[in-house]
Amino acid sequence: MLLLGGLWLSMVVALFAFRSVVMPFAGAALIAYLVQPLVARITRVKVAGRPVPRWVAILLIYAGFFVGVYLFFVALVPQLYLELARVSRDAVAFANTLTPEHVQELAQRAETWLSTRGIPVALSNRALEGADAAAHNGQFSLALDLEQLLGDSVKRASSLVQENLGDIVNVSRSIVAGVAAGVFMLFFVLMVGAFFSIDAQAIRSYFGTLIPHEYAHDARQLVARIDSSLAGVVRGQVTICIVNGALTFIGLLLFGVKFAFLLATIATLFSLIPIFGTILSSVPIVLIALADGFQKGLAILAWIVGIHALEAYFLNPKIMGQAAHLHPVIVAFSLIAGERLYGLVGALFAVPVAAILVACFDYARLKAQPRPAVAAPVAAEPPVRSEG
Numbered sequence: 001m002l003l004l005g006g007l008w009l010s011m012v013v014a015l016f017a018f019r020s021v022v023m024p025f026a027g028a029a030l031i032a033y034l035v036q037p038l039v040a041r042i043t044r045v046k047v048a049g050r051p052v053p054r055w056v057a058i059l060l061i062y063a064g065f066f067v068g069v070y071l072f073f074v075a076l077v078p079q080l081y082l083e084l085a086r087v088s089r090d091a092v093a094f095a096n097t098l099t100p101e102h103v104q105e106l107a108q109r110a111e112t113w114l115s116t117r118g119i120p121v122a123l124s125n126r127a128l129e130g131a132d133a134a135a136h137n138g139q140f141s142l143a144l145d146l147e148q149l150l151g152d153s154v155k156r157a158s159s160l161v162q163e164n165l166g167d168i169v170n171v172s173r174s175i176v177a178g179v180a181a182g183v184f185m186l187f188f189v190l191m192v193g194a195f196f197s198i199d200a201q202a203i204r205s206y207f208g209t210l211i212p213h214e215y216a217h218d219a220r221q222l223v224a225r226i227d228s229s230l231a232g233v234v235r236g237q238v239t240i241c242i243v244n245g246a247l248t249f250i251g252l253l254l255f256g257v258k259f260a261f262l263l264a265t266i267a268t269l270f271s272l273i274p275i276f277g278t279i280l281s282s283v284p285i286v287l288i289a290l291a292d293g294f295q296k297g298l299a300i301l302a303w304i305v306g307i308h309a310l311e312a313y314f315l316n317p318k319i320m321g322q323a324a325h326l327h328p329v330i331v332a333f334s335l336i337a338g339e340r341l342y343g344l345v346g347a348l349f350a351v352p353v354a355a356i357l358v359a360c361f362d363y364a365r366l367k368a369q370p371r372p373a374v375a376a377p378v379a380a381e382p383p384v385r386s387e388g
Contacts, residue, residue: 004210023345024185028192030352032200034234035061039197058194079261086258218367226359233326233355240311241271244278247310248285251303255296257289273347274331278308330354 015022035058042057196203211219245268252260263285270277282304290297331351338350 004212007210023342023349024189025192026349027189027345029196030234030349031189031193032196033230034238035193035197036200037235054198054200055194058197062190062194076261076265222360222363225363226356229355229359230352234352237272237274237351241268244268244271244307244311247307248304251300251307252285255289255300255303257285257292257296257300259288263288273335274351276332276335276347326351326354326358330358 038061039054039057042060043052043054045052208216208219245264248267249260249264251257252263257263263281267281267285270281282301285304286297286301289300331354334350334354335347338346338348338353340346342349
């Protein structure tokens with residue numbers, strides 16, 4: 001008993017000592033857990049009277065994953081190119097319209113709008129001349145040369161770009177290096193995840209030997225509780241992300257919001273982070289819609305609120321289930337703690353880790369509660385025979 005306890009303690013100490021390299025292996029374990037239902041289904045299929053090996057099932061799943069990624073980028077890159085080209089065209093068209101006459105027209109409109117609200121501001125050339133005359137007479141009037149301000153802003157922007165051109169090159173190098181490191185880490189995590197999935201039974205059997213025989217039943221019950229909670233949090237959240245992204249894309253197309261494909265992709269990815277990811281992905285959608293009109297912004301906001309209401313009151317209970325339900329306070333605390341410890345990656349893993357800890361805590365709490373005493377059955381008294 002003490003020897004097994006020492007082994008568990010040594011593993012905890014080793015994980016803490018090498019905590020800086022734990023996250024890739026945690027990601028590999030999470031991938032192995034995600035694909036486990038698919039692996040189980042594929043291995044039940046028999047080919048020539050023999051079940052499909054686990055390594056073949058893993059290869060088939062990974063092949064499907066890379067095909068899906070390829071199709072996604074094939075669909076994303078043209079859409080992204082068209083949307084970026086649209087932004088460039090709009091920016092160039094807006095810059096071409098900034099002639100002196102158009103700037104003066106904009107300045108007069110702004111003056112009229114501000115004056116109706118009791119704010120005396122001089123923006124156009126005519127108003128600036130009047131403001132100078134008023135200043136000579138001792139009257140106060142706020143004056144701002146809009147044309148000169150725009151010209152100075154353009155000059156400052158061009159000089160800033162020229163001065164920081166070397167920094168832009170360095171940033172580009174850092175981005176390329178980061179992308180290369182991310183691709184390498186992705187293949188490393190997928191490889192380790194494949195090893196975990198192929199040897200899942202051997203890994204479970206090995207950890208079973210580290211548990212004393214008298215606690216084996218409790219360990220099986222605890223693992224079942226953790227699996228029920230983790231399955232809802234991890235697999236359920238992935239399913240909800242896909243549904244959320246699809247509904248967001250439909251709404252963006254219905255209301256004619258620009259950059260629909262890109263915004264829906266951002267909403268899908270950010271939905272992996274509960275609560276905060278949803279809020280962060282909704283802000284650019286509403287802002288871009290508001291640029292086309294207040295009514296469109298209000299309509300798309302109502303659509304997003306409807307999606308999240310559907311998620312909260314229907315999808316979460318149906319897909320995640322009650323076993324995976326975590327209080328929003330626990331979710332928020334785990335997200336902040338994960339982000340502080342490991343950044344964005346820590347925030348992604350925060351809720352699954354919180355689900356495991358909550359499942360262990362609840363199981364220990366239930367085991368610590370005294371069981372109600374069951375009254376022993378009272379034996380029936382034998383009938384008294386009368387002596388006759």
